[in-house]
Amino acid sequence: MRYYISDLHFYHESLLTKMDKRGFTSCDEMHDYMVKKWNQKVREQDEVVILGDVSMERGKPTSDMLERLHGRLYLVTGNHDNYLKDRRFDATRFEWIKPYAELNDNKRKLILSHYPVFCYNGQYRRDKEGNPKTYMLYGHVHDTQDEVLVNEFIRRTRQTLHLNPGDTEPRPIPCQMINCFCMFSDYTPLSLEEWIQVDEARREKMWMEKDGQNYCKNTIE
DSSP states (O other): OEEEEBOOOBTOGGGGTSTTOOOOSSHHHHHHHHHHHHHHHOOTTOEEEEOSOOBSSOHHHHHHHHHTSOSEEEEEOOTTOGGGGOTTSOGGGEEEEESEEEEEETTEEEEEESSOOTTOTTTTOBOTTSOBOEEEEEOSSTTSHHHHHHHHHHHHHHTSEEOOTTOSSOEEOOOOEEEOBGGGGTTOOBOHHHHHHHHHHHHHHHHHHHHHHHHHHHHHO
Protein backbone atom coordinates (compact mmCIF):
# COMPACT_ATOMS: atom_id res chain seq x y z
CA MET A 1 0.00 0.00 0.00
CA ARG A 2 1.18 3.53 -0.75
CA TYR A 3 0.33 6.53 1.41
CA TYR A 4 0.93 10.28 1.28
CA ILE A 5 1.33 13.07 3.83
CA SER A 6 2.89 16.52 4.08
CA ASP A 7 4.33 19.09 6.49
CA LEU A 8 4.99 16.95 9.54
CA HIS A 9 7.28 19.63 11.01
CA PHE A 10 8.81 17.52 13.73
CA TYR A 11 10.58 19.67 16.36
CA HIS A 12 8.76 22.84 15.21
CA GLU A 13 7.74 24.14 18.62
CA SER A 14 6.19 27.43 17.45
CA LEU A 15 3.51 25.53 15.50
CA LEU A 16 2.06 24.32 18.80
CA THR A 17 0.67 27.79 19.54
CA LYS A 18 1.13 29.76 16.28
CA MET A 19 -0.09 29.29 12.70
CA ASP A 20 -1.16 25.61 12.96
CA LYS A 21 -2.02 25.89 16.67
CA ARG A 22 -1.59 22.14 17.02
CA GLY A 23 -2.55 22.27 20.67
CA PHE A 24 0.06 19.95 22.17
CA THR A 25 1.80 21.03 25.36
CA SER A 26 5.26 20.13 24.03
CA CYS A 27 7.05 18.77 20.97
CA ASP A 28 7.53 15.47 22.80
CA GLU A 29 3.78 15.13 23.26
CA MET A 30 3.22 16.01 19.59
CA HIS A 31 5.85 13.54 18.45
CA ASP A 32 4.44 10.68 20.49
CA TYR A 33 0.95 11.32 19.10
CA MET A 34 2.15 11.63 15.50
CA VAL A 35 4.27 8.47 15.69
CA LYS A 36 1.35 6.56 17.25
CA LYS A 37 -1.08 7.67 14.51
CA TRP A 38 1.47 6.88 11.80
CA ASN A 39 2.35 3.40 13.06
CA GLN A 40 -1.26 2.44 13.65
CA LYS A 41 -1.79 2.85 9.89
CA VAL A 42 1.51 2.09 8.19
CA ARG A 43 3.10 -1.36 8.09
CA GLU A 44 6.79 -1.97 7.51
CA GLN A 45 6.30 -2.96 3.87
CA ASP A 46 4.07 0.03 3.02
CA GLU A 47 5.34 3.04 1.09
CA VAL A 48 4.87 6.61 2.35
CA VAL A 49 5.61 9.65 0.20
CA ILE A 50 6.23 12.74 2.35
CA LEU A 51 5.58 15.97 0.44
CA GLY A 52 8.18 18.04 2.24
CA ASP A 53 8.96 19.74 5.55
CA VAL A 54 9.70 16.71 7.68
CA SER A 55 11.68 18.29 10.49
CA MET A 56 13.06 21.56 11.83
CA GLU A 57 15.94 19.83 13.63
CA ARG A 58 19.42 18.93 12.42
CA GLY A 59 20.52 15.61 10.96
CA LYS A 60 20.89 13.24 13.90
CA PRO A 61 17.63 14.04 15.74
CA THR A 62 15.74 13.91 12.44
CA SER A 63 17.26 10.51 11.58
CA ASP A 64 16.30 9.22 15.03
CA MET A 65 12.72 10.45 14.56
CA LEU A 66 12.38 8.81 11.15
CA GLU A 67 13.57 5.51 12.60
CA ARG A 68 10.50 5.52 14.81
CA LEU A 69 8.20 5.51 11.77
CA HIS A 70 7.08 2.36 9.96
CA GLY A 71 7.31 1.95 6.23
CA ARG A 72 9.53 2.66 3.26
CA LEU A 73 9.87 6.43 3.00
CA TYR A 74 10.12 8.70 -0.03
CA LEU A 75 10.69 12.46 0.10
CA VAL A 76 9.60 15.30 -2.14
CA THR A 77 11.69 18.09 -0.65
CA GLY A 78 10.21 21.19 0.96
CA ASN A 79 11.63 24.54 1.98
CA HIS A 80 12.29 23.42 5.58
CA ASP A 81 14.19 20.20 4.89
CA ASN A 82 17.56 21.73 5.81
CA TYR A 83 18.61 18.63 7.78
CA LEU A 84 19.43 17.09 4.37
CA LYS A 85 22.58 19.24 4.28
CA ASP A 86 23.79 17.85 7.61
CA ARG A 87 26.32 15.03 7.13
CA ARG A 88 24.94 13.34 10.25
CA PHE A 89 21.60 12.76 8.57
CA ASP A 90 21.09 9.21 7.33
CA ALA A 91 19.70 9.80 3.84
CA THR A 92 19.37 6.05 3.25
CA ARG A 93 16.14 6.18 5.29
CA PHE A 94 14.53 7.55 2.12
CA GLU A 95 14.18 5.30 -0.93
CA TRP A 96 14.56 8.46 -3.02
CA ILE A 97 14.71 12.22 -2.51
CA LYS A 98 13.39 14.47 -5.27
CA PRO A 99 12.22 18.10 -5.61
CA TYR A 100 9.30 16.97 -7.80
CA ALA A 101 7.90 13.65 -8.94
CA GLU A 102 5.33 12.14 -11.27
CA LEU A 103 4.12 8.58 -10.74
CA ASN A 104 1.14 6.30 -11.24
CA ASP A 105 -1.21 5.11 -8.52
CA ASN A 106 -4.10 2.76 -9.30
CA LYS A 107 -4.23 3.73 -13.00
CA ARG A 108 -4.11 7.46 -12.24
CA LYS A 109 -1.26 9.86 -12.71
CA LEU A 110 0.01 11.80 -9.72
CA ILE A 111 1.88 15.09 -9.75
CA LEU A 112 3.81 15.41 -6.46
CA SER A 113 5.23 18.72 -5.28
CA HIS A 114 5.73 20.45 -1.96
CA TYR A 115 4.29 23.59 -3.53
CA PRO A 116 0.86 23.71 -5.21
CA VAL A 117 1.17 23.63 -8.99
CA PHE A 118 -1.76 25.46 -10.54
CA CYS A 119 -1.27 24.39 -14.17
CA TYR A 120 -0.03 20.86 -13.60
CA ASN A 121 0.76 18.24 -16.21
CA GLY A 122 -2.40 16.36 -17.20
CA GLN A 123 -4.85 18.75 -15.54
CA TYR A 124 -7.40 18.42 -18.38
CA ARG A 125 -7.26 14.66 -18.82
CA ARG A 126 -10.28 12.40 -18.25
CA ASP A 127 -10.87 8.69 -18.76
CA LYS A 128 -13.56 7.26 -21.05
CA GLU A 129 -16.15 7.61 -18.28
CA GLY A 130 -15.27 11.26 -17.78
CA ASN A 131 -13.41 10.82 -14.48
CA PRO A 132 -10.21 12.78 -13.76
CA LYS A 133 -7.05 10.89 -14.73
CA THR A 134 -4.53 13.13 -12.98
CA TYR A 135 -4.25 14.40 -9.39
CA MET A 136 -1.88 17.04 -8.02
CA LEU A 137 -0.82 16.40 -4.40
CA TYR A 138 0.85 19.27 -2.54
CA GLY A 139 1.66 20.73 0.87
CA HIS A 140 3.45 23.88 2.05
CA VAL A 141 0.42 26.13 2.64
CA HIS A 142 -0.92 24.24 5.71
CA ASP A 143 -4.39 25.63 6.54
CA THR A 144 -3.57 29.31 5.97
CA GLN A 145 -4.77 32.20 3.84
CA ASP A 146 -2.69 30.75 1.00
CA GLU A 147 -4.80 27.60 1.14
CA VAL A 148 -7.92 29.78 0.91
CA LEU A 149 -6.54 31.29 -2.30
CA VAL A 150 -5.65 27.85 -3.69
CA ASN A 151 -9.17 26.65 -2.93
CA GLU A 152 -10.66 29.63 -4.75
CA PHE A 153 -8.50 28.83 -7.79
CA ILE A 154 -9.73 25.23 -7.72
CA ARG A 155 -13.33 26.35 -7.42
CA ARG A 156 -13.13 28.77 -10.33
CA THR A 157 -11.18 26.35 -12.50
CA ARG A 158 -13.79 23.63 -12.00
CA GLN A 159 -16.42 26.13 -13.15
CA THR A 160 -14.50 26.88 -16.35
CA LEU A 161 -15.51 25.03 -19.51
CA HIS A 162 -12.87 23.60 -21.84
CA LEU A 163 -13.13 21.67 -25.09
CA ASN A 164 -10.71 18.76 -25.10
CA PRO A 165 -9.57 17.12 -28.35
CA GLY A 166 -12.07 14.43 -29.28
CA ASP A 167 -14.92 15.96 -27.28
CA THR A 168 -18.02 17.29 -29.00
CA GLU A 169 -18.78 19.92 -26.39
CA PRO A 170 -16.84 21.73 -23.65
CA ARG A 171 -16.83 20.36 -20.10
CA PRO A 172 -15.64 21.74 -16.75
CA ILE A 173 -11.89 21.42 -16.17
CA PRO A 174 -11.35 18.49 -13.75
CA CYS A 175 -8.95 20.37 -11.48
CA GLN A 176 -7.89 17.88 -8.80
CA MET A 177 -5.45 19.51 -6.38
CA ILE A 178 -5.27 17.94 -2.91
CA ASN A 179 -3.50 19.46 0.09
CA CYS A 180 -2.03 16.51 2.03
CA PHE A 181 -1.41 18.63 5.14
CA CYS A 182 -0.93 16.27 8.08
CA MET A 183 -3.53 17.98 10.28
CA PHE A 184 -6.24 17.34 7.66
CA SER A 185 -5.75 13.60 8.27
CA ASP A 186 -5.10 13.76 12.02
CA TYR A 187 -1.38 13.15 11.33
CA THR A 188 -2.12 9.86 9.57
CA PRO A 189 -0.67 9.01 6.13
CA LEU A 190 -3.52 8.26 3.70
CA SER A 191 -3.87 6.47 0.39
CA LEU A 192 -4.88 8.40 -2.72
CA GLU A 193 -8.45 7.13 -2.41
CA GLU A 194 -8.61 8.23 1.22
CA TRP A 195 -7.18 11.68 0.41
CA ILE A 196 -9.77 12.10 -2.35
CA GLN A 197 -12.55 11.39 0.16
CA VAL A 198 -11.06 13.70 2.82
CA ASP A 199 -10.56 16.47 0.28
CA GLU A 200 -14.08 16.20 -1.14
CA ALA A 201 -15.67 16.32 2.32
CA ARG A 202 -13.51 19.25 3.42
CA ARG A 203 -14.13 21.14 0.19
CA GLU A 204 -17.89 20.57 0.23
CA LYS A 205 -18.16 21.87 3.80
CA MET A 206 -15.91 24.84 3.04
CA TRP A 207 -17.76 25.87 -0.10
CA MET A 208 -21.18 25.47 1.51
CA GLU A 209 -20.05 27.79 4.30
CA LYS A 210 -18.70 30.27 1.74
CA ASP A 211 -21.96 30.23 -0.25
CA GLY A 212 -23.93 30.70 2.96
CA GLN A 213 -21.84 33.70 3.94
CA ASN A 214 -22.26 35.21 0.48
CA TYR A 215 -26.01 34.66 0.64
CA CYS A 216 -26.27 36.36 4.02
CA LYS A 217 -24.06 39.21 2.86
CA ASN A 218 -26.10 39.77 -0.29
CA THR A 219 -29.36 39.55 1.63
CA ILE A 220 -28.26 42.18 4.15
CA GLU A 221 -27.15 44.55 1.43
